[in-house]
Amino acid sequence: MSELVLLKIQDRVCTITLNNPRKKNALSLAMLADLEKNLEHLQKDEDLRAVILQGAEGSFSVGADLEDVTGTPADQEIDECIERVNKLMRRLHVPCIAAIEGPCVGGAVTVALACDALVASEKSFFEIPATRLGLLYNPDSVARLHKRLGSATLSRLLLLGERWNAKTALQTGMVGWIVPEGSTHEKTLQIIGTVSAAPKAVAATKSLIHALDQGEQDLSEWNKIRHEILGSAERKNAVTQAKKKLNIS
Numbered sequence: 001m002s003e004l005v006l007l008k009i010q011d012r013v014c015t016i017t018l019n020n021p022r023k024k025n026a027l028s029l030a031m032l033a034d035l036e037k038n039l040e041h042l043q044k045d046e047d048l049r050a051v052i053l054q055g056a057e058g059s060f061s062v063g064a065d066l067e068d069v070t071g072t073p074a075d076q077e078i079d080e081c082i083e084r085v086n087k088l089m090r091r092l093h094v095p096c097i098a099a100i101e102g103p104c105v106g107g108a109v110t111v112a113l114a115c116d117a118l119v120a121s122e123k124s125f126f127e128i129p130a131t132r133l134g135l136l137y138n139p140d141s142v143a144r145l146h147k148r149l150g151s152a153t154l155s156r157l158l159l160l161g162e163r164w165n166a167k168t169a170l171q172t173g174m175v176g177w178i179v180p181e182g183s184t185h186e187k188t189l190q191i192i193g194t195v196s197a198a199p200k201a202v203a204a205t206k207s208l209i210h211a212l213d214q215g216e217q218d219l220s221e222w223n224k225i226r227h228e229i230l231g232s233a234e235r236k237n238a239v240t241q242a243k244k245k246l247n248i249s
Contacts, residue, residue, distance in 0.1 A: 004031040005038055006056075012049035013192055014042060015185070021057035027107050028065035032081040039088035046199075050192040051092055053115055054099040054185060060124070063106025071134075079138040082107045086141070089114035090210055093203040095195055099184035100124045100166075100175070110141040113148065116206065118175040119184045119191070120166040126174065127163040147213060149173065198238045200229055 006017040016038065018025040025031075042048065055061050064078050089096060089111070098112040100120040105127045112118055130137040137158060145154050153172045156162045169175045179187045196202050204225050211222070229235055 004028070005034040007038055009048075012047055013052065013189070014045075014048055014050075015052045015054065018053075018055045018061055021055075021059065023062070023065060024059040024103060025055040025061040025108075026065035027061055027063060027078075027082065027111070029068050029078065029081060031065070032078075032085055035085050036081070036088060039085065039092070043088065043091060043093075046093075048092075048094045049197075049199075050094050050195055051096040051115075052099055052185065052188045052192070053089070053096060053112070055101065058182070059102035060098070060100045060104040060112065061108035062103050063108045069133075075135075078107070079141075082111060083138065083140055086110055086114040093199070093206065095192065095202065095206065097188045097191060099188045100126075101181065101184055103127075106130065107141075110138075110145070113145070113174070116209075117191070118169075119177045119179060119187045120169055120175040121181045121184050122166055122178055123181045124166045124169075125163055126157070126169050127161070128158050129161050130158065132161055144213070196238070198234050200232060200234050201238075204229060 004018070004020055006019045008015045008017070016035070018027075018031065018035070020026060020028070020031060042051065064082075068078060069075055095117070096115040098115040098118045100112060100118055102121070102124055104112055104120075104124060106129060109126055109128055128137065142154075142158065145158070149157070149172060157164065157172075164172070164174070166175065166178045170178055177187060177191075204222075208216075208222055216222075
């Protein structure tokens with residue numbers, strides 16, 4: 001693999017860094033392919049506790065690399081690559097947090113929103129300039145954004161092409177926290193420190209949330225999973241540890 005995507009695992013937390021600062025981490029086809037391979041590898045890592053997605057040197061990503069954009073139907077390849085990456089992000093069995101410094105533009109917005117939560121720096125901004133590029137944004141991405149943001153908010157972002165600062169992104173529910181510039185990674189580590197050490201419960205909860213996002217209504221299978229977890233050694237150990245903290249015998 002190239003060095004367009006860097007992986008660092010420490011204390012069971014994997015930090016994924018988009019690494020082409022000369023282009024403000026533009027999502028080239030090569031970078032997307034590298035990111036896809038790394039995410040496929042992480043699917044198999046059962047020891048992971050969390051994932052952080054960030055960009056190198058003060059930029060998350062300015063979106064699709066214009067050197068790969070042709071202005072023809074061939075550009076659908078970029079959308080397809082981004083969509084594969086997004087699906088892999090959502091399938092990670094652990095919490096994933098995007099640390100947004102600087103620009104988060106175009107396809108990078110949907111990549112960030114494939115994470116479970118976003119931390120944004122005070123000087124970050126979000127923009128999807130698809131219509132200015134004569135493009136109908138990927139309908140799959142639009143559908144997910146619509147569910148998350150609603151019609152009125154999505155019209156501002158996508159139809160009117162507004163650029164949102166961190167405060168606006170927080171007000172719309174796109175991001176969860178705003179922190180000083182340069183401190184998003186530190187904040188994500190702080191958040192991850194509160195994540196449960198019960199991997200089955202975490203993975204099942206994440207999967208249920210995504211299933212509900214996709215319109216799941218039959219919860220019978222989820223109640224079976226819940227019953228299995230209730231009787232698991234993992235849960236028994238978690239309850240035991242909780243009682244120890246409260247000095248309950």
